[in-house]
Amino acid sequence: DTAVSQTPKYLVTQMGNDKSIKCEQNLGHDTMYWYKQDSKKFLKIMFSYNNKELIINETVPNRFSPKSPDKAHLNLHINSLELGDSAVYFCASSQVPDRAIEAFFGQGTRLTVV
Amino acid sequence: TQLLEQSPQFLSIQEGENLTVYCNSSSVFSSLQWYRQEPGEGPVLLVTVVTGGEVKKLKRLTFQFGDARKDSSLHITAAQPGDTGLYLCAGISGGSYIPTFGRGTSLIVHP
Numbered sequence: 001d002t003a004v005s006q007t008p009k010y011l012v013t014q015m016g017n018d019k020s021i022k023c024e025q026n027l028g029h030d031t032m033y034w035y036k037q038d039s040k041k042f043l044k045i046m047f048s049y050n051n052k053e054l055i056i057n058e059t060v061p062n063r064f065s066p067k068s069p070d071k072a073h074l075n076l077h078i079n080s081l082e083l084g085d086s087a088v089y090f091c092a093s094s095q096v097p098d099r100a101i102e103a104f105f106g107q108g109t110r111l112t113v114v
Numbered sequence: 115t116q117l118l119e120q121s122p123q124f125l126s127i128q129e130g131e132n133l134t135v136y137c138n139s140s141s142v143f144s145s146l147q148w149y150r151q152e153p154g155e156g157p158v159l160l161v162t163v164v165t166g167g168e169v170k171k172l173k174r175l176t177f178q179f180g181d182a183r184k185d186s187s188l189h190i191t192a193a194q195p196g197d198t199g200l201y202l203c204a205g206i207s208g209g210s211y212i213p214t215f216g217r218g219t220s221l222i223v224h225p
Contacts, residue, residue, distance in 0.1 A: 004156070033212070041200055043157070043215040056212055090156050097211030100145060100164055103204075105156025 003027050006091050006106035013081055014114055021076045021109045023091030029104070031055075031097055032074035034066060035090040037108070043090070049074055050097070081113045117141075118205050118216035126222045130192050135219045137203035138185045144208045146179055146186045151200040151218075193223045 004025045013019055025032060033056075034046040048056035052068040063079045074091060091106040118139045127133055137146065145164040149157035161170050163179035163186060170177045174197075176189040190197055200220050204213035 035215075041151075041218045041220070043202065043218075045212055045214065048210070048212055056210055092156070100162050101206070101211060101213075102147075102159045102162070103157075103213050105158070107154065108156055 002106075004091055004093055004104050004106040006089075006109050008109060009107060010110050010112075012112045012114065015081055015083060017081050018077070018079045019081060019111070020078070021089055021091075021111075023074050023076070023106060025072055025091075025093040025104070027093055027104060029093040029095050030071060031094050032068065032071070033092040033094075033103065034074065034076050035092060035105075037088040037090060039087070047074075047076075078111075081111075083113050086111055086113045118203055118214065120201075120203055120216040120219050122219060123217065124220050126224070127193055128224050129194055131223075133190050133193055133221070135188045135190075135201055135221075136185070137187070137216050139205060140184065141205065141207070142183050143205035144183075144211075145206045146183070147204040147206065147213060148177055148186070148188055149202045149204060149215075151202060152198075157200075157202055190221075193221075195223045195225050197221060198223050 031050045033048045037043045047066045049068045065077045068074045088108045090108045092103045094101045094103045147162045148160045151157040161177045166181045166183045168179045174191045200218045202218045203216045
């Protein structure tokens with residue numbers, strides 16, 4: 001069983017479109033995250049949710065809107081896609097945050113905006 | 115935002131060689147983690163170090179947390195092709211406890 005699963009794995013779309021990426025975790029974790037990994041492999045936190053509530057929202061354009069229908073799911077909706085949004089997006093989850101937490105990552109969604 | 119600098123950025127070595135990867139910051143962290151990421155996959159946790167000066171060993175991998183909890187190193191002995199991957203350090207601060215990643219070291223071990 002996959003612990004953290006994301007769909008789709010690949011997404012190619014045109015500028016201006018709206019798209020969603022889904023994420024589900026079956027680990028019973030309370031906290032979920034979205035990270036963006038750019039072409040230079042830099043992994044940057046975008047959002048963090050704890051028990052369906054937003055706790056971290058880094059400087060991300062408001063075209064990006066996370067939605068957590070329950071604590072096992074954290075979806076990412078992106079409006080008006082731009083070329084610069086091309087990247088690999090990772091969903092992750094962990095137990096209640098503490099200094100020894102382990103974040104479990106999904107396989108990533110490679111988004112290409114053309 | 116707390117910055118983590120990793121060096122070197124790229125490393126290409128022959129099987130059997132030893133190597134060390136460094137992770138440095140001007141910030142103090144509650145703990146520091148090392149992850150390995152393989153192509154097409156998400157990062158996977160290798161180790162968490164929480165005490166200044168702590169040393170942990172995982173088979174041929176040795177991890178050290180600096181005394182001041184601002185830096186860490188990963189040493190691999192007798193590298194093997196299976197060690198190939200992107201090594202990421204991540205600092206965890208006492209505020210948000212969200213892993214903040216360095217830019218990674220891309221390691222290639224040639225047979």
